[in-house]
Amino acid sequence: xxxxxxxxxxxxxxxxxLRHWLGHRHLTRKTIEAFPEKELFxxxxxxxRPFAKxxxxxxxxxxxxxxxxxxxxxxSYNEExxxxxxxxxxxxxxxxxxxxxxxxxxxIPEEGFSETFKLFGQYEFPIYENILYFIDxxxxxxxxxxxxxxxxxxxxPFFWERQA
Amino acid sequence: xxxxxxxxxxxxxxxxxLRHWLGHRHLTRKTIEAFPEKELFxxxxxxxRPFAKxxxxxxxxxxxxxxxxxxxxxxSYNEExxxxxxxxxxxxxxxxxxxxxxxxxxxIPEEGFSETFKLFGQYEFPIYENILYFIDxxxxxxxxxxxxxxxxxxxxPFFWERQA
Numbered sequence: 306x307x308x309x310x311x312x313x314x315x316x317x318x319x320x321x322x323l324r325h326w327l328g329h330r331h332l333t334r335k336t337i338e339a340f341p342e343k344e345l346f347x348x349x350x351x352x353x354r355p356f357a358k359x360x361x362x363x364x365x366x367x368x369x370x371x372x373x374x375x376x377x378x379x380x381s382y383n384e385e386x387x388x389x390x391x392x393x394x395x396x397x398x399x400x401x402x403x404x405x406x407x408x409x410x411x412x413i414p415e416e417g418f419s420e421t422f423k424l425f426g427q428y429e430f431p432i433y434e435n436i437l438y439f440i441d442x443x444x445x446x447x448x449x450x451x452x453x454x455x456x457x458x459x460x461x462p463f464f465w466e467r468q469a
Numbered sequence: 470x471x472x473x474x475x476x477x478x479x480x481x482x483x484x485x486x487l488r489h490w491l492g493h494r495h496l497t498r499k500t501i502e503a504f505p506e507k508e509l510f511x512x513x514x515x516x517x518r519p520f521a522k523x524x525x526x527x528x529x530x531x532x533x534x535x536x537x538x539x540x541x542x543x544x545s546y547n548e549e550x551x552x553x554x555x556x557x558x559x560x561x562x563x564x565x566x567x568x569x570x571x572x573x574x575x576x577i578p579e580e581g582f583s584e585t586f587k588l589f590g591q592y593e594f595p596i597y598e599n600i601l602y603f604i605d606x607x608x609x610x611x612x613x614x615x616x617x618x619x620x621x622x623x624x625x626p627f628f629w630e631r632q633a
Contacts, residue, residue, distance in 0.1 A: 315479025
Protein backbone atom coordinates (compact mmCIF):
# COMPACT_ATOMS: atom_id res chain seq x y z
CA UNK A 306 0.00 0.00 0.00
CA UNK A 307 1.27 3.40 -1.00
CA UNK A 308 0.28 6.86 0.13
CA UNK A 309 0.77 9.18 -2.83
CA UNK A 310 -1.25 12.19 -1.69
CA UNK A 311 0.97 14.91 -0.35
CA UNK A 312 -0.29 17.66 1.86
CA UNK A 313 0.91 20.39 -0.40
CA UNK A 314 -0.85 19.29 -3.58
CA UNK A 315 -4.31 18.30 -2.37
CA UNK A 316 -7.26 20.02 -3.97
CA UNK A 317 -10.35 18.00 -2.93
CA UNK A 318 -11.01 16.91 0.62
CA UNK A 319 -12.98 13.97 1.96
CA UNK A 320 -16.13 15.91 2.85
CA UNK A 321 -16.15 17.61 -0.57
CA UNK A 322 -15.84 14.27 -2.38
CA LEU A 323 -18.71 12.77 -0.35
CA ARG A 324 -20.92 15.82 -0.94
CA HIS A 325 -20.14 15.63 -4.67
CA TRP A 326 -21.21 11.98 -4.81
CA LEU A 327 -24.36 12.48 -2.73
CA GLY A 328 -25.35 15.38 -5.02
CA HIS A 329 -25.10 13.02 -7.99
CA ARG A 330 -27.11 10.36 -6.18
CA HIS A 331 -29.83 12.92 -5.55
CA LEU A 332 -29.97 13.71 -9.28
CA THR A 333 -30.03 10.02 -10.20
CA ARG A 334 -32.95 9.53 -7.80
CA LYS A 335 -34.85 12.32 -9.56
CA THR A 336 -34.08 10.66 -12.90
CA ILE A 337 -35.57 7.36 -11.67
CA GLU A 338 -38.63 9.29 -10.49
CA ALA A 339 -39.06 10.90 -13.91
CA PHE A 340 -39.68 7.53 -15.61
CA PRO A 341 -43.18 6.09 -16.00
CA GLU A 342 -43.45 2.74 -14.15
CA LYS A 343 -43.62 0.52 -17.22
CA GLU A 344 -40.91 2.28 -19.26
CA LEU A 345 -38.51 2.27 -16.32
CA PHE A 346 -38.35 -1.52 -16.59
CA UNK A 347 -38.99 -2.04 -20.31
CA UNK A 348 -37.97 0.88 -22.50
CA UNK A 349 -34.55 1.27 -24.04
CA UNK A 350 -32.74 2.52 -27.15
CA UNK A 351 -30.38 0.61 -29.44
CA UNK A 352 -30.73 -2.73 -27.65
CA UNK A 353 -29.34 -1.36 -24.39
CA ARG A 354 -30.57 -2.28 -20.91
CA PRO A 355 -33.69 -0.52 -19.59
CA PHE A 356 -32.96 2.22 -17.04
CA ALA A 357 -34.01 0.08 -14.04
CA LYS A 358 -31.39 -2.48 -15.05
CA UNK A 359 -28.70 0.21 -15.34
CA UNK A 360 -29.69 1.41 -11.86
CA UNK A 361 -29.39 -2.15 -10.51
CA UNK A 362 -25.77 -2.08 -11.72
CA UNK A 363 -25.23 1.14 -9.75
CA UNK A 364 -26.85 -0.46 -6.70
CA UNK A 365 -24.50 -3.44 -6.99
CA UNK A 366 -21.51 -1.11 -6.96
CA UNK A 367 -21.87 1.90 -4.61
CA UNK A 368 -22.86 0.48 -1.21
CA UNK A 369 -21.36 -3.03 -1.62
CA UNK A 370 -18.09 -1.58 -2.94
CA UNK A 371 -17.66 0.85 -0.05
CA UNK A 372 -18.52 -1.86 2.48
CA UNK A 373 -15.87 -4.08 0.86
CA UNK A 374 -13.32 -1.27 0.85
CA UNK A 375 -13.81 -0.60 4.56
CA UNK A 376 -13.75 -4.28 5.52
CA UNK A 377 -11.06 -5.17 2.93
CA UNK A 378 -13.40 -7.88 1.64
CA UNK A 379 -12.71 -9.07 -1.93
CA UNK A 380 -16.22 -10.46 -2.61
CA SER A 381 -17.06 -10.63 -6.31
CA TYR A 382 -19.33 -8.14 -8.05
CA ASN A 383 -22.88 -9.45 -7.87
CA GLU A 384 -26.15 -7.94 -9.02
CA GLU A 385 -28.14 -11.19 -8.98
CA UNK A 386 -29.35 -10.66 -5.43
CA UNK A 387 -30.88 -7.26 -6.17
CA UNK A 388 -34.55 -7.89 -6.92
CA UNK A 389 -36.67 -4.83 -7.64
CA UNK A 390 -39.97 -5.03 -9.47
CA UNK A 391 -41.47 -1.57 -9.03
CA UNK A 392 -40.33 2.02 -9.11
CA UNK A 393 -41.18 2.29 -5.42
CA UNK A 394 -38.91 -0.66 -4.57
CA UNK A 395 -36.12 0.75 -6.72
CA UNK A 396 -36.31 4.14 -4.97
CA UNK A 397 -36.38 2.47 -1.53
CA UNK A 398 -33.31 0.40 -2.42
CA UNK A 399 -31.63 3.54 -3.79
CA UNK A 400 -32.19 5.39 -0.50
CA UNK A 401 -30.99 2.40 1.52
CA UNK A 402 -27.74 2.24 -0.48
CA UNK A 403 -27.26 6.02 -0.20
CA UNK A 404 -27.32 5.60 3.58
CA UNK A 405 -24.89 2.67 3.32
CA UNK A 406 -22.50 4.73 1.18
CA UNK A 407 -22.70 7.66 3.58
CA UNK A 408 -21.92 5.46 6.58
CA UNK A 409 -19.02 3.51 5.09
CA UNK A 410 -17.47 6.50 3.30
CA UNK A 411 -17.07 8.21 6.66
CA UNK A 412 -15.17 5.17 7.96
CA ILE A 413 -12.40 5.49 5.36
CA PRO A 414 -9.58 7.48 6.96
CA GLU A 415 -8.17 10.36 4.87
CA GLU A 416 -4.89 8.55 4.33
CA GLY A 417 -6.83 5.47 3.14
CA PHE A 418 -7.93 7.09 -0.13
CA SER A 419 -4.53 6.68 -1.76
CA GLU A 420 -4.12 3.06 -0.65
CA THR A 421 -4.66 0.42 -3.32
CA PHE A 422 -7.32 -2.28 -2.94
CA LYS A 423 -8.43 -5.09 -5.25
CA LEU A 424 -12.14 -4.24 -5.48
CA PHE A 425 -14.46 -7.19 -6.12
CA GLY A 426 -11.28 -9.30 -6.18
CA GLN A 427 -10.57 -7.82 -9.61
CA TYR A 428 -10.02 -4.05 -9.91
CA GLU A 429 -6.79 -3.06 -8.20
CA PHE A 430 -6.54 0.72 -8.01
CA PRO A 431 -6.05 3.44 -5.42
CA ILE A 432 -9.32 3.78 -3.48
CA TYR A 433 -9.85 7.41 -4.58
CA GLU A 434 -9.71 6.21 -8.22
CA ASN A 435 -12.25 3.49 -7.55
CA ILE A 436 -14.59 6.03 -5.91
CA LEU A 437 -14.24 8.45 -8.84
CA TYR A 438 -15.04 5.52 -11.11
CA PHE A 439 -18.27 4.77 -9.19
CA ILE A 440 -19.36 8.40 -9.59
CA ASP A 441 -18.36 8.51 -13.28
CA UNK A 442 -20.22 5.28 -13.96
CA UNK A 443 -23.33 6.70 -12.28
CA UNK A 444 -23.14 9.90 -14.40
CA UNK A 445 -22.60 7.75 -17.51
CA UNK A 446 -25.62 5.49 -17.02
CA UNK A 447 -27.86 8.29 -15.77
CA UNK A 448 -27.07 10.26 -18.95
CA UNK A 449 -28.23 7.24 -20.95
CA UNK A 450 -31.46 7.42 -18.94
CA UNK A 451 -31.74 11.07 -20.01
CA UNK A 452 -31.72 9.96 -23.67
CA UNK A 453 -34.42 7.36 -22.93
CA UNK A 454 -36.52 10.08 -21.28
CA UNK A 455 -36.05 12.41 -24.28
CA UNK A 456 -36.99 9.57 -26.63
CA UNK A 457 -40.17 9.13 -24.51
CA UNK A 458 -40.92 12.85 -24.81
CA UNK A 459 -40.21 13.45 -21.11
CA UNK A 460 -38.09 16.37 -19.83
CA UNK A 461 -35.22 15.01 -17.66
CA PRO A 462 -34.28 16.80 -14.41
CA PHE A 463 -31.84 19.71 -14.74
CA PHE A 464 -28.26 18.39 -14.75
CA TRP A 465 -27.14 21.00 -12.21
CA GLU A 466 -29.79 20.13 -9.61
CA ARG A 467 -27.76 18.34 -6.96
CA GLN A 468 -29.23 19.55 -3.69
CA ALA A 469 -29.79 16.59 -1.41
CA UNK B 470 -12.25 34.10 -1.28
CA UNK B 471 -12.16 31.26 1.17
CA UNK B 472 -9.79 28.36 1.53
CA UNK B 473 -11.84 25.44 2.78
CA UNK B 474 -9.47 22.55 2.06
CA UNK B 475 -7.61 21.50 5.15
CA UNK B 476 -4.41 19.54 5.05
CA UNK B 477 -5.76 16.74 7.15
CA UNK B 478 -8.82 15.88 5.07
CA UNK B 479 -7.53 16.02 1.50
CA UNK B 480 -8.00 12.92 -0.63
CA UNK B 481 -7.32 13.97 -4.24
CA UNK B 482 -4.32 16.01 -5.29
CA UNK B 483 -3.84 18.35 -8.23
CA UNK B 484 -1.93 15.93 -10.43
CA UNK B 485 -4.50 13.17 -9.79
CA UNK B 486 -7.39 15.47 -10.74
CA LEU B 487 -5.65 16.52 -13.98
CA ARG B 488 -4.84 12.92 -14.88
CA HIS B 489 -8.48 11.96 -14.20
CA TRP B 490 -9.73 14.67 -16.56
CA LEU B 491 -7.20 13.92 -19.32
CA GLY B 492 -8.19 10.24 -19.13
CA HIS B 493 -11.79 11.25 -19.76
CA ARG B 494 -10.78 13.52 -22.63
CA HIS B 495 -8.95 10.60 -24.20
CA LEU B 496 -12.12 8.49 -24.01
CA THR B 497 -14.26 11.31 -25.44
CA ARG B 498 -11.81 11.60 -28.34
CA LYS B 499 -12.21 7.87 -29.04
CA THR B 500 -16.00 8.33 -28.94
CA ILE B 501 -15.81 11.13 -31.56
CA GLU B 502 -13.63 8.82 -33.70
CA ALA B 503 -16.21 6.02 -33.46
CA PHE B 504 -18.88 8.08 -35.29
CA PRO B 505 -19.26 7.96 -39.05
CA GLU B 506 -18.67 11.44 -40.57
CA LYS B 507 -22.28 12.14 -41.52
CA GLU B 508 -23.91 10.80 -38.35
CA LEU B 509 -21.50 12.74 -36.13
CA PHE B 510 -23.09 15.97 -37.41
CA UNK B 511 -26.63 14.81 -38.17
CA UNK B 512 -27.79 11.84 -36.11
CA UNK B 513 -29.53 12.12 -32.78
CA UNK B 514 -32.22 10.50 -30.63
CA UNK B 515 -35.32 12.12 -29.13
CA UNK B 516 -34.80 15.53 -30.71
CA UNK B 517 -31.47 16.05 -28.94
CA ARG B 518 -28.39 17.73 -30.43
CA PRO B 519 -26.14 15.62 -32.70
CA PHE B 520 -22.93 14.44 -31.00
CA ALA B 521 -20.74 17.04 -32.80
CA LYS B 522 -22.92 19.79 -31.32
CA UNK B 523 -22.60 18.29 -27.82
CA UNK B 524 -18.82 18.20 -28.32
CA UNK B 525 -18.84 21.88 -29.37
CA UNK B 526 -20.42 22.63 -25.97
CA UNK B 527 -17.55 20.78 -24.29
CA UNK B 528 -15.04 22.72 -26.41
CA UNK B 529 -16.66 26.00 -25.34
CA UNK B 530 -16.22 25.04 -21.68
CA UNK B 531 -12.94 23.20 -20.93
CA UNK B 532 -10.16 25.33 -22.40
CA UNK B 533 -11.94 28.73 -22.32
CA UNK B 534 -13.11 28.11 -18.72
CA UNK B 535 -9.63 27.25 -17.45
CA UNK B 536 -8.11 30.23 -19.27
CA UNK B 537 -10.74 32.48 -17.63
CA UNK B 538 -10.11 30.93 -14.21
CA UNK B 539 -6.37 31.55 -14.45
CA UNK B 540 -6.75 35.12 -15.77
CA UNK B 541 -9.83 35.86 -13.60
CA UNK B 542 -11.65 36.89 -16.74
CA UNK B 543 -15.47 36.84 -16.54
CA UNK B 544 -16.12 36.56 -20.31
CA SER B 545 -19.51 35.04 -21.13
CA TYR B 546 -19.95 31.46 -22.29
CA ASN B 547 -19.78 31.42 -26.08
CA GLU B 548 -19.89 28.55 -28.54
CA GLU B 549 -20.73 30.68 -31.61
CA UNK B 550 -17.08 31.11 -32.55
CA UNK B 551 -16.38 27.38 -32.70
CA UNK B 552 -16.82 26.36 -36.34
CA UNK B 553 -16.15 22.71 -37.15
CA UNK B 554 -17.49 21.05 -40.27
CA UNK B 555 -15.68 17.73 -40.40
CA UNK B 556 -14.64 15.00 -37.97
CA UNK B 557 -11.01 15.85 -38.69
CA UNK B 558 -11.55 19.50 -37.70
CA UNK B 559 -13.43 18.44 -34.57
CA UNK B 560 -10.61 16.12 -33.50
CA UNK B 561 -7.99 18.80 -34.20
CA UNK B 562 -9.92 21.33 -32.13
CA UNK B 563 -10.33 18.69 -29.39
CA UNK B 564 -6.56 18.13 -29.24
CA UNK B 565 -5.89 21.87 -29.25
CA UNK B 566 -8.22 22.40 -26.27
CA UNK B 567 -6.71 19.42 -24.42
CA UNK B 568 -3.33 21.16 -24.67
CA UNK B 569 -4.91 24.44 -23.50
CA UNK B 570 -6.49 22.69 -20.49
CA UNK B 571 -3.22 20.99 -19.61
CA UNK B 572 -1.31 24.28 -19.71
CA UNK B 573 -3.77 26.41 -17.74
CA UNK B 574 -4.60 23.71 -15.18
CA UNK B 575 -0.94 23.63 -14.20
CA UNK B 576 -1.03 27.39 -13.57
CA ILE B 577 -3.69 27.11 -10.86
CA PRO B 578 -1.90 26.98 -7.50
CA GLU B 579 -3.03 24.21 -5.11
CA GLU B 580 -4.60 26.71 -2.76
CA GLY B 581 -6.51 28.24 -5.67
CA PHE B 582 -8.84 25.25 -6.08
CA SER B 583 -10.94 26.18 -3.06
CA GLU B 584 -11.23 29.85 -4.04
CA THR B 585 -14.54 30.94 -5.51
CA PHE B 586 -14.77 32.48 -8.98
CA LYS B 587 -17.75 33.64 -11.06
CA LEU B 588 -17.16 31.54 -14.17
CA PHE B 589 -18.47 33.06 -17.43
CA GLY B 590 -19.68 35.94 -15.25
CA GLN B 591 -22.45 33.65 -14.03
CA TYR B 592 -21.49 30.47 -12.11
CA GLU B 593 -19.99 31.39 -8.76
CA PHE B 594 -18.53 28.29 -7.11
CA PRO B 595 -15.25 27.07 -5.66
CA ILE B 596 -12.92 26.36 -8.58
CA TYR B 597 -12.60 22.65 -7.72
CA GLU B 598 -16.42 22.37 -8.01
CA ASN B 599 -16.40 24.09 -11.39
CA ILE B 600 -13.69 21.71 -12.62
CA LEU B 601 -15.60 18.64 -11.38
CA TYR B 602 -18.65 20.05 -13.19
CA PHE B 603 -16.70 20.27 -16.48
CA ILE B 604 -15.65 16.64 -16.14
CA ASP B 605 -19.17 15.51 -15.14
CA UNK B 606 -20.68 17.40 -18.08
CA UNK B 607 -18.22 15.71 -20.44
CA UNK B 608 -19.09 12.24 -19.07
CA UNK B 609 -22.80 13.12 -19.33
CA UNK B 610 -22.74 14.18 -22.99
CA UNK B 611 -20.30 11.47 -24.03
CA UNK B 612 -22.68 8.87 -22.55
CA UNK B 613 -25.43 10.31 -24.73
CA UNK B 614 -23.08 9.79 -27.68
CA UNK B 615 -22.77 6.15 -26.56
CA UNK B 616 -26.55 5.76 -26.94
CA UNK B 617 -26.41 7.33 -30.41
CA UNK B 618 -23.66 4.87 -31.37
CA UNK B 619 -25.69 1.92 -30.05
CA UNK B 620 -28.74 3.16 -31.97
CA UNK B 621 -26.51 3.22 -35.07
CA UNK B 622 -25.39 -0.36 -34.39
CA UNK B 623 -21.83 0.76 -33.53
CA UNK B 624 -19.91 -0.54 -30.49
CA UNK B 625 -18.74 2.42 -28.35
CA PRO B 626 -15.23 2.43 -26.82
CA PHE B 627 -14.85 0.65 -23.47
CA PHE B 628 -15.79 3.02 -20.64
CA TRP B 629 -12.69 2.10 -18.66
CA GLU B 630 -10.22 2.91 -21.46
CA ARG B 631 -8.65 6.14 -20.27
CA GLN B 632 -5.01 5.80 -21.19
CA ALA B 633 -3.81 8.97 -22.91
